[in-house]
Amino acid sequence: MGNEEKRPNILFIMSDQHRFCDTGYAGNKDVETPNLDQLSQDGACFTTAYSNCPLCVPARGSLLTAQHALRHGAAANDIPIHADATSIAHILNDAGYETAYIGKWHLGGIPRDKYITEENRLGFQYWNGCNCNHMYNQGYYDDNFNVRHKIEGYEPIAQTTLALDFLESRKNSQQPYALWLCVGTPHDPYFILPEGELEYFENKKLDLRENVDIEHMKEKPFNEASILKCYAGYYGHIRQLDLQIGRIIQWLKDNRKYEDTILVYTSDHGDMLGSHGFLNKQLWYDESARVPLLISWPKKIPPGKRMQPISLVDIAPTLLGIIGLTFNNKVDGKDLSDVVFHEAAQGQDYVYYYSYVPCHQASNREVRSWRAVTDGKYMYAEEENQNSICMYNMGNDKFQIKDIKDDASYADVKKRLKEALDVEVNKNDGYSPWETLLEKSSLMEAWNESEAYFSLLFKQYYELIKKVNCNIQKI
Numbered sequence: 001m002g003n004e005e006k007r008p009n010i011l012f013i014m015s016d017q018h019r020f021c022d023t024g025y026a027g028n029k030d031v032e033t034p035n036l037d038q039l040s041q042d043g044a045c046f047t048t049a050y051s052n053c054p055l056c057v058p059a060r061g062s063l064l065t066a067q068h069a070l071r072h073g074a075a076a077n078d079i080p081i082h083a084d085a086t087s088i089a090h091i092l093n094d095a096g097y098e099t100a101y102i103g104k105w106h107l108g109g110i111p112r113d114k115y116i117t118e119e120n121r122l123g124f125q126y127w128n129g130c131n132c133n134h135m136y137n138q139g140y141y142d143d144n145f146n147v148r149h150k151i152e153g154y155e156p157i158a159q160t161t162l163a164l165d166f167l168e169s170r171k172n173s174q175q176p177y178a179l180w181l182c183v184g185t186p187h188d189p190y191f192i193l194p195e196g197e198l199e200y201f202e203n204k205k206l207d208l209r210e211n212v213d214i215e216h217m218k219e220k221p222f223n224e225a226s227i228l229k230c231y232a233g234y235y236g237h238i239r240q241l242d243l244q245i246g247r248i249i250q251w252l253k254d255n256r257k258y259e260d261t262i263l264v265y266t267s268d269h270g271d272m273l274g275s276h277g278f279l280n281k282q283l284w285y286d287e288s289a290r291v292p293l294l295i296s297w298p299k300k301i302p303p304g305k306r307m308q309p310i311s312l313v314d315i316a317p318t319l320l321g322i323i324g325l326t327f328n329n330k331v332d333g334k335d336l337s338d339v340v341f342h343e344a345a346q347g348q349d350y351v352y353y354y355s356y357v358p359c360h361q362a363s364n365r366e367v368r369s370w371r372a373v374t375d376g377k378y379m380y381a382e383e384e385n386q387n388s389i390c391m392y393n394m395g396n397d398k399f400q401i402k403d404i405k406d407d408a409s410y411a412d413v414k415k416r417l418k419e420a421l422d423v424e425v426n427k428n429d430g431y432s433p434w435e436t437l438l439e440k441s442s443l444m445e446a447w448n449e450s451e452a453y454f455s456l457l458f459k460q461y462y463e464l465i466k467k468v469n470c471n472i473q474k475i
Contacts, residue, residue: 064316115146
């Protein structure tokens with residue numbers, strides 16, 4: 001980008017727990033996402049985007065710093081990120097941007113309602129954030145001076161209004177801005193919604209994904225009716241999210257900013273919702289680890305699908321690459337801006353994803369710590385002791401039902417994926433027990449503090465959930 005050319009504004013929208021398959025453009029006819037569908041037509045639509053660690057805190061840290069979880073420090077839920085970590089906001093600040101953050105942060109550690117002081121905001125200058133809240137009818141935000149403001153009504157609507165207020169106040173500014181809007185939905189609780197939203201989807205005939213396994217639920221004895229109700233609430237959150245994105249896009253168009261704004265949409269990870277008999281996340285399946293990713297800049301980025309694999313750790317280097325910038329420190333993510341601009345560009349061969357620390361619901365699973373790679377067509381996963389978990393050919397098995405790890409006809413593919421996995425593991429963490437990884441990274445004390453906090457929090461949380469008649473699993 002030439003020195004004489006004004007850098008574009010950046011608007012980065014991130015949701016929480018929105019899996020790749022639940023948009024209209026991805027083929028789901030039950031969910032209603034007309035604004036995301038249009039955005040997918042206006043820009044680069046990545047079809048194989050993955051969360052490197054499908055859990056809220058590590059994923060968010062990797063997205064902002066372009067580093068894997070052990071390097072940025074927030075290696076498990078509610079372990080705080082290193083305060084001195086370099087984020088994309090620091091690079092944008094140095095390039096003359098005003099950086100702003102609105103919504104869920106979840107990188108401050110415990111307690112979840114703590115104030116995030118300026119030195120812990122990873123360089124973001126304008127602040128209307130909260131550390132973590134999922135009671136969507138009891139929201140709040142803290143401003144730049146850590147004055148707390150109560151949110152009335154459904155939290156994502158209010159957060160979008162805050163974003164629109166920011167955009168309105170900067171519409172005549174000559175200084176470019178980079179605004180992050182991070183909402184907590186469609187993460188459970190699924191049933192805290194605007195009036196009528198849950199009923200709207202409950203009254204529709206919803207189809208469960210083909211890999212939902214009611215008879216072999218591994219975490220709670222859900223029946224089909226209860227899973228369908230969770231689908232209804234989940235889709236309600238997504239429809240409301242899409243409406244808020246529509247408000248923002250309309251403002252950009254009304255103010256003739258849409259063509260000149262880089263608009264990004266993604267999520268930190270997905271949601272199992274009964275697929276393969278599991279709930280929530282922290283799993284190698286696509287429902288948990290694969291996310292939507294849209295990057296629009298109508299003036300510059302050719303629209304169309306991008307089949308090349310990408311992951312959250314690549315997004316910040318790619319976004320910087322689009323505007324001619326780069327990180328000035330060591331990062332793990334790759335600049336894939338060439339793929340953004342050129343549909344046929346080479347890209348990368350694999351993405352690496354994992355779940356080191358068995359947080360919350362994962363602590364009771366048979367496989368508690370794992371690593372995986374995917375090239376977009378095949379995926380392969382191993383436990384921390386290098387026992388094979390599974391391998392799938394998503395080219396002809398998009399629901400990941402037939403495990404082919406022991407199929408001799410795929411031996412060459414397995415060897416290739418295993419070699420790629422070994423390279424990534426040896427580079428990033430080693431096949432070590434998760435406790436050892438935390439000790440080596442000086443994170444065990446923070447983990448123990450988090451666990452002690454949650455033993456009390458979950459007891460209080462479930463009592464609060466009962467009052468609003470919600471069926472919720474551990475966060």
